[in-house]
Amino acid sequence: MKDSANPPRLKYLLRLREVFHQFRYSISYVEALPQLTFLGLIVGVAAGLVIALFRLCIEFPLGWLLPAGPESFELLDLAQRWGLLGAGALALLLLLLVAGKSHRQVSVGHVLDRLYNYQGHLPATNWYVQFVGGVISVISGQSVGREGPAIHLGAGVASRCARWLKLPNNSRFTLIGCGVASAISASFNTPLAGVIFAMEVILMEYTLVGFVPVILASFSGAAVAQIVFGGSPLLQIEQHSQMLTLLELPLMLVMGLVIACAGAGFIAVHIRTLRLLHWPIAVRLLLATLFTATLAWPVPEIMGLGYDTLDAAVAGKLAAQTLLIVGVAKLISSAAVIALGVPGGIIGPTLIIGACLGGAVGTIAQGLYPTAIAEPGFYVIIGMAGMMAAALNAPMAALVAALELTYNPHMIFPSMLVIVIACLVTRNVFNYQGVFIEQLRVTGRDLDFRPALQVLKKTGIANVLNTNLLVTRRRFNYEEAKQLLAGHPEWLVFEAHDDQSRDKTALRAADLATFF
Amino acid sequence: MLSLEQDVDLLAIPARRLLLSPIHETATLWDALEAMRLSRAEALYVAYSNNPLINAVRGLVTEDAVKNFYRI
Numbered sequence: 063m064k065d066s067a068n069p070p071r072l073k074y075l076l077r078l079r080e081v082f083h084q085f086r087y088s089i090s091y092v093e094a095l096p097q098l099t100f101l102g103l104i105v106g107v108a109a110g111l112v113i114a115l116f117r118l119c120i121e122f123p124l125g126w127l128l129p130a131g132p133e134s135f136e137l138l139d140l141a142q143r144w145g146l147l148g149a150g151a152l153a154l155l156l157l158l159l160v161a162g163k164s165h166r167q168v169s170v171g172h173v174l175d176r177l178y179n180y181q182g183h184l185p186a187t188n189w190y191v192q193f194v195g196g197v198i199s200v201i202s203g204q205s206v207g208r209e210g211p212a213i214h215l216g217a218g219v220a221s222r223c224a225r226w227l228k229l230p231n232n233s234r235f236t237l238i239g240c241g242v243a244s245a246i247s248a249s250f251n252t253p254l255a256g257v258i259f260a261m262e263v264i265l266m267e268y269t270l271v272g273f274v275p276v277i278l279a280s281f282s283g284a285a286v287a288q289i290v291f292g293g294s295p296l297l298q299i300e301q302h303s304q305m306l307t308l309l310e311l312p313l314m315l316v317m318g319l320v321i322a323c324a325g326a327g328f329i330a331v332h333i334r335t336l337r338l339l340h341w342p343i344a345v346r347l348l349l350a351t352l353f354t355a356t357l358a359w360p361v362p363e364i365m366g367l368g369y370d371t372l373d374a375a376v377a378g379k380l381a382a383q384t385l386l387i388v389g390v391a392k393l394i395s396s397a398a399v400i401a402l403g404v405p406g407g408i409i410g411p412t413l414i415i416g417a418c419l420g421g422a423v424g425t426i427a428q429g430l431y432p433t434a435i436a437e438p439g440f441y442v443i444i445g446m447a448g449m450m451a452a453a454l455n456a457p458m459a460a461l462v463a464a465l466e467l468t469y470n471p472h473m474i475f476p477s478m479l480v481i482v483i484a485c486l487v488t489r490n491v492f493n494y495q496g497v498f499i500e501q502l503r504v505t506g507r508d509l510d511f512r513p514a515l516q517v518l519k520k521t522g523i524a525n526v527l528n529t530n531l532l533v534t535r536r537r538f539n540y541e542e543a544k545q546l547l548a549g550h551p552e553w554l555v556f557e558a559h560d561d562q563s564r565d566k567t568a569l570r571a572a573d574l575a576t577f578f
Numbered sequence: 579m580l581s582l583e584q585d586v587d588l589l590a591i592p593a594r595r596l597l598l599s600p601i602h603e604t605a606t607l608w609d610a611l612e613a614m615r616l617s618r619a620e621a622l623y624v625a626y627s628n629n630p631l632i633n634a635v636r637g638l639v640t641e642d643a644v645k646n647f648y649r650i
Binding site: 086087090181228229230231232514515517518519520521522523524525526527528529531533534536537538539540543553554555556558565566567568569570573574576577 | 584585586587588589591592593594595596597598600601603604605606607608609610611621622623624634635636637638639640643644646647648
């Protein structure tokens with residue numbers, strides 16, 4: 063009875079295997095949109111779950127360690143701050159020593175490097191280092207963000223999925239975009255910004271085949287985040303905030319220039335500090351910790367993610383002087399400590415820096431013209447978008463992120479002007495193409511963007527595979543040759559069968575026909 | 579002189595023969611060009627990978643086919 067039940071089960075298993083193999087093979091083709099969309103859903107959910115876990119690993123210990131919630135580093139006394147930073151540095155040192163030198167590359171720069179230079183193969187050890195190191199960095203109060211690590215984790219999930227499912231190499235490109243979109247979406251609860259960021263910063267293209275799976279992945283990441291953390295946005299700005307008159311536009315020009323200088327300053331500090339990469343990791347971590355601790359002495363707001371400072375700035379609770387000091391201190395500390403090897407992210411700090419500098423411009427202007435200038439919280443949001451655009455070279459992602467974080471459509475019009483000026487000045491006056499590209503250039507990991515090369519890397523060989531062939535013996539008689547040629551094959555493949563090798567050789571069937 | 583009784587040897591007839599090298603079906607066109615460059619093969623073949631016992635060839639990829647893919 064049992065024996066008779068086994069053959070059908072085996073048959074179904076073999077059939078299932080064949081169907082899956084066909085599915086996998088079909089992804090090699092350029093027009094494999096439904097298959098990639100289905101895989102985008104899987105990657106999106108998986109990345110969303112990982113990011114939810116990552117956020118919980120940060121928020122639970124911080125809620126337990128800090129006196130008034132996960133962002134209240136300011137309420138710690140000096141000894142507690144130093145102790146927390148020191149303990150974190152020791153844990154990071156242990157982690158990075160165990161991981162080894164070759165596995166210390168993390169965050170967005172690493173994702174870009176692996177995607178463009180290694181066909182999207184992201185090593186598992188770097189992924190674990192990013193997860194644990196990112197958690198330790200944020201918990202210990204280092205001036206870093208959690209979005210850069212989230213992007214690495216999302217991309218890593220996509221790369222792992224592609225590896226486990228043995229998917230064609232060309233599909234990794236889109237799937238990593240899916241992982242990144244889901245990660246951003248789950249981090250900020252901003253599904254549209256996740257899509258635009260993945261397309262603009264990671265995939266660096268806007269195509270239909272790329273967009274559809276990435277949209278579904280981003281949606282999945284947001285859905286997971288909303289199930290776990292609820293649906294509220296990261297920031298709350300009053301809905302009526304808007305530019306009062308067009309006379310504020312000159313002020314937007316000034317803000318664009320200020321933000322451009324800040325963006326270029328951030329990149330300059332970062333890439334100059336990267337020149338210390340050859341120093342031992344223990345020395346670099348010690349330097350990073352001392353640096354953060356010293357700056358956090360007078361300006362404790364730079365510690366951790368800094369979203370409490372952002373909330374306070376949006377609410378107009380901070381004076382212009384405070385905003386300026388926090389903005390500049392955060393700029394220097396974040397750019398330096400991340401370059402020194404602390405495995406944290408750059409994106410979060412750029413938002414805080416832009417918010418503080420934008421808020422400072424708005425507060426000063428409102429002090430001068432109280433009835434003609436919008437409330438400072440409005441300038442906080444515009445500064446945030448401008449700085450993200452300038453530092454990351456991501457104008458559309460910055461605009462959409464600011465819109466989604468605030469649900470305030472009035473910010474679009476002035477933000478567009480600020481973003482254009484900030485991006486133009488950063489690129490063309492300061493000659494910086496965004497912090498990630500500069501980071502890779504300085505560390506000798508340039509990305510090759512030649513169009514033909516990108517097409518070759520994104521296309522599976524199934525697209526040019528000639529299957530009109532016959533596998534045959536090397537020798538045969540005339541009748542057999544006639545039978546072979548009757549099917550009109552284009553190629554004949556045979557084994558040379560000499561003593562040294564069993565190499566396969568091909569010749570055109572037309573040559574055999576001509577011979578006859 | 580061709581005789582109908584004589585065997586045909588594919589290595590002996592006048593024709594251009596391409597030396598083949600294997601490549602996995604998950605490879606990209608870039609992988610294919612790199613594989614041809616490193617192995618000095620003139621074309622590549624993809625085997626059926628879902629059954630390792632079957633040594634059958636699924637298809638051939640020539641250098642011209644790869645280059646014609648992105649050339650106008």
